[in-house]
Amino acid sequence: MANPSSPQSLQFARGASGAGEVLQLFMDGAPHSRTDLAALTGMARSTLQERLDVLIHLGLIGAIADGASTGGRPPQRLSLLPDARLVLAIDLGASHLRVALSDLACTPLVQSQTPISFADGPEEILQTAMDLAKELLVSLDRDREDVIAVGMGVPGPVNFETGRPANPPIMPGWDDFDIPAWFQQYLDALVVVDNDVNLMAIGEKDQLESGSEDFIFVKLATGIGSGIISGGLLQRGAQGTAGDIGHVRIRRGDGIFCHCGNEGCLEALASGPMIAAALRSEGIEANSNMDVVGLVNSGNIQAIRAVRQAGRDLGEVLAASVSLLNPSLIVVGGRISAAGEHLLAGIREVVYQRGAPLSTQHLQIRTSRSWEAGALRGASMIAVSQALSPQEIERSALALI
Template identity: 40%
Template sequence: MTAADEQSGSAAHILDLVASGAATSRADLVRELGLAASTVSARVQELVDAGLLTEHGEGASRGGRRPRLLRIPESGAVALAADLGSHHARIGAVGLTDAVFDTSEHGFDLTAGPGPALDLLAARLGELAEAQRAAGRAVRAVGVGFPGPVDTATGRVIAPSRMPGWHLYELGDRLRDRLGLPVLVDNDANLMAAGEHRAAHPALRHLVVVKAGRGIGSGVISGGRLYRGAGGSAGDISHVRVDAAAERPCSCGNIGCLETVASGAAIAAALREGGIDADGAADILRLVADGEPLATTLVRQAGRHIGGVLSVVVNFFNPEAVVLGGALAQAEPLVAAVRGVLYERCLPMATSALTIAAASCGPDAGLLGAGHAALRECAAAVPGP
């Protein structure tokens, strides 16, 4: 999303105001945006013509003609959304009011290369698109969260760890060609942060959202908007060096990264070294729930390692909230350890009003972020008056 797309009075901004209930009529938008009535009317009409808004019923009069009410169509536009992990994919359709339809989980091995992954993803999204059309919903766009660096301007994947063949792969263009729809691709942690912010913390302006699963990622919300940084790598805490990792080699080619001691993959590997069968986050959570001592210790240690890196982030960025998402955030020992380290190492001014909590949206946070971002891009493409 460019700065021009995000400006006051843009089509995307108008949709946000109506979806949030901040504006229910053209007159409300005129007052909210401070624009001429003719300008607002023209932009609203473009959105109505595109099927992104509808006018239905009449509101209370304020001394003149009763205004027609604006709303998001219940059976209107949806985006197909995919939240990809290295070994799984969650897909669903997301509406402008953040309703999520027809979610499903699929085995999905990104490490096998882009060809097989693209075939599977396109097939599943194509089936989802048909289901939405059969339900009377208009499919407008596709949003994809990818577990690695992404050039959001081009939809290309940039040098992801553990994923041979993906560097500079044009995932956005390839999916667009297969599905015949506009496609937005972004880092999965960024989109999870956007979804969690919109759905659970819309009043907050500054927060950090961590995705702790097989790997570790983080998204940053600054000034109420997703912040990607100069090159799109803002929030990448996975490859920060930590003392506990010592000289352990990391998939990024460096040594001593946080990911090597605090990710789900690292915890599962340590459990196997200890003679305990564990393949991924689901096994780790089961073991912790059963009170298995080594699993609980490793998860608590991972939380302390993550908290140590986040303490620098909190002191530097001073967010209003740190939100812990991803599969491992369901483990209370991890959340408690992160919280303890942040209170131990951060300045009192930085933590006095800081919220530290598990994510509220569960596995749909990434879908919400991907779907909403894709719909905003769709709205930004609506021609202005």
């Protein structure tokens, strides 16, 4: 709109101030008639229409097939248009990079992945992510202008407000790196960065049955961490390090030092690489997380014993967490979770033995149904929730005037 003082621009500005709140009514995917929306919001028809006009102009909502008529002309219904924009979801692990494009309903459309090494540094790894994203856009015949938001998970603490990693132990060179600014060289999009386990917890919650409002998601792979959902909400803590259970000291850790500099951390004994190292000390060929899982699944007694002990170590920390947070469910994901019941047996042995009867009476402990997909799903969900928030919608609308 070329003239900010024109009547049309002034009307658009009035609509922009409340359009984001109206958009939230469409986020469940259900269509609504204008009559329904007026009843839900209590707005005057003219005010409501101004706000709907903004959302239609932004391309976020549109008319769908006519609703059922009770006599006379059937009401026109409006709905969120999931294909209107795309979300770039990125899951960065210690040895992998997964990239996906999703629609506004967080439905994955295409994805790709490649191995990485943190020794390459942040700029090279992020460039690889951007290159994969470009290939995926081409496969959908879409442009980078269609990307409204980027959601990214990294395996370490993150300052959620700035999107910058904060002293991540296994990510040399990433401390305080401005990930959002890097992506915004290429994309006019909101960029949201969080700890990868937090995103797995969000993605897992989306797949759980209703009523699962208090649970702990644990990732056991190259590192160990957890995402905490309490009262249905993700808990990040004051500095974004809530759930960092990998650096809690355990009893059998005396004299064993962690890469974080402390002694006796859970991660220094029970992570995938440490399990593999313990097996190698017994003369068993195990060089990766998948080697450990393969040995367990083939019935190797030493590997089963090592994984079960890792489960006991993890259970020691989780028993305290259960007393503190009183979850109804603990979900275990990450590469080592593929060891299945052997791992869970060790966790359950300690948690149920040490936990208070009331806190463990109905507690379930199981492996994740889809932790790999959950990381990308969580990244999409958190990016959409931020990009389509009332504040962002108002900002986007006013930028058009």
